Amino acid sequence: MSAILRSLPKPPVAAPTASARSLPARKPAAVAARGAQPLARIVQLILPPLLGIALVVLAWHIIASRNTAFPTPQATLQEAIVLFADPFYRNSPNDQGIGWNVLASLKRVALGFGLAALVGIPLGFMIGRLAFVGRMFAPIISLLKPVSPLAWLPIGLLVFKSADPAAIWSIFICSIWPMVINTAVGVQRVPQDYMNVARVLNLSEWKVLTKILLPSALPYILTGVRLAIGTAWLVIVAAEMLTGGVGIGFWVWDEWNNLNVSHIIIAIVIIGVVGLLLEQALVALARALTHEQTAN
Numbered sequence: 001m002s003a004i005l006r007s008l009p010k011p012p013v014a015a016p017t018a019s020a021r022s023l024p025a026r027k028p029a030a031v032a033a034r035g036a037q038p039l040a041r042i043v044q045l046i047l048p049p050l051l052g053i054a055l056v057v058l059a060w061h062i063i064a065s066r067n068t069a070f071p072t073p074q075a076t077l078q079e080a081i082v083l084f085a086d087p088f089y090r091n092s093p094n095d096q097g098i099g100w101n102v103l104a105s106l107k108r109v110a111l112g113f114g115l116a117a118l119v120g121i122p123l124g125f126m127i128g129r130l131a132f133v134g135r136m137f138a139p140i141i142s143l144l145k146p147v148s149p150l151a152w153l154p155i156g157l158l159v160f161k162s163a164d165p166a167a168i169w170s171i172f173i174c175s176i177w178p179m180v181i182n183t184a185v186g187v188q189r190v191p192q193d194y195m196n197v198a199r200v201l202n203l204s205e206w207k208v209l210t211k212i213l214l215p216s217a218l219p220y221i222l223t224g225v226r227l228a229i230g231t232a233w234l235v236i237v238a239a240e241m242l243t244g245g246v247g248i249g250f251w252v253w254d255e256w257n258n259l260n261v262s263h264i265i266i267a268i269v270i271i272g273v274v275g276l277l278l279e280q281a282l283v284a285l286a287r288a289l290t291h292e293q294t295a296n
Contacts, residue, residue, distance in 0.1 A: 124183025
């Protein structure tokens with residue numbers, strides 16, 4: 001039986017098709033390389049910031065080892081854990097947790113910054129739209145914009161006769177200039193073709209403002225808002241150091257009077273983190289608004 005089976009002709013073997021011959025063999029090394037690409041991207045994103053932070057901590061440790069009055073990173077971390085364990089305690093008006101101080105500073109920033117936006121953005125539109133108004137305000141802005149924020153604080157104390165409105169006034173007068181200037185520049189850079197079309201269609205000034213000027217100048221306005229919020233947060237810390245009361249700036253100065261350097265370092269980190277969060281929130285808002293403008 002086996003001899004009969006061996007004597008039978010074998011079926012022909014089909015030749016591989018052109019598509020099968022064209023497919024290259026998948027190499028394990030290429031697959032592994034593609035799998036390692038996401039890991040390499042993650043390392044590139046995380047490793048540089050970690051190295052930068054490690055460098056700062058190393059320099060901090062070296063300074064603390066040579067100056068006994070300067071706290072070490074470990075001691076500061078322990079103080080931070082204790083501080084953030086109860087950030088909203090309230091024993092007296094001058095003895096409150098770090099959370100209440102940050103909220104008080106943010107409240108003043110919101111008031112001063114909001115007033116600056118209500119005045120600065122419309123004023124920027126007027127300066128950019130009307131050449132006469134622009135020439136009228138140009139010397140005033142050039143004169144007042146370089147003035148230090150703390151120089152405005154005595155004027156606020158003299159006028160309002162209270163520390164809290166004086167601090168809000170300082171925020172207002174220092175954060176208004178970026179919004180005025182950037183809004184005016186954005187309005188002035190609207191393409192002239194748009195204005196010619198509006199003139200041909202005989203559009204009203206309100207439609208020109210809402211349909212042409214505002215969408216075109218929106219990126220410049222948001223840039224001015226970002227610059228203004230950073231200025232406002234810088235000003236409030238300096239103003240609260242001089243006016244006292246509740247606030248992150250007053251808390252820093254009070255800890256310095258108590259020679260508590262660890263708390264000062266913690267406050268510096270908190271100020272930086274809050275400022276970063278404010279800026280990133282405005283960046284996200286700018287991206288959302290400009291994306292919506294582009295989509296429309």
